[in-house]
Amino acid sequence: MVLKSYSFVAEELEKTNELITQAGYREEIRFRPPYGKKLFALPYYLNNKNITTVTWDVEPETYLDKNASASDISEYVVQNTKPGSIILLHVMFKSRVNSLAAVPLIVQQLRDKGYRFVTVSDLIGNSA
Numbered sequence: 001m002v003l004k005s006y007s008f009v010a011e012e013l014e015k016t017n018e019l020i021t022q023a024g025y026r027e028e029i030r031f032r033p034p035y036g037k038k039l040f041a042l043p044y045y046l047n048n049k050n051i052t053t054v055t056w057d058v059e060p061e062t063y064l065d066k067n068a069s070a071s072d073i074s075e076y077v078v079q080n081t082k083p084g085s086i087i088l089l090h091v092m093f094k095s096r097v098n099s100l101a102a103v104p105l106i107v108q109q110l111r112d113k114g115y116r117f118v119t120v121s122d123l124i125g126n127s128a
Helices: 006-022 041-048 070-080 094-112 120-127
Strands: none
Touching: 006 041, 070 094
16 A cells, blocks of 8 residues: 555555445444555545554564564563553464464463453544
8 A cells, every 4th residue: 555546545445445344344444554554645545534544563473583482472462562552463374373372372461461352443432
């Protein structure tokens, strides 16, 4: 979405949002920019359409070695999480088996510290 025209951005988001709606989703659709990048036409479009942008503040896969252990990943996440944090993990890729294995560790350790897990809608609603 970087260096794309306004019409490209509009068409991509409108097609995607239509498919999401057709799939049965009825809530407000929020947007996570690819790679977290928002330049030029994308933020202009999002602002014009009042679309909430959601990004993250804890992303261990960017800062740790590709082969980091589940324990290393969970340690990084727990140390860098604060109230309201959004954690980004790409557990769907075969190369990220340690990220997937870290999820139960992360959940348990954060719960032990008193954190609870909510949807983005709940998080945004509670901070408004």
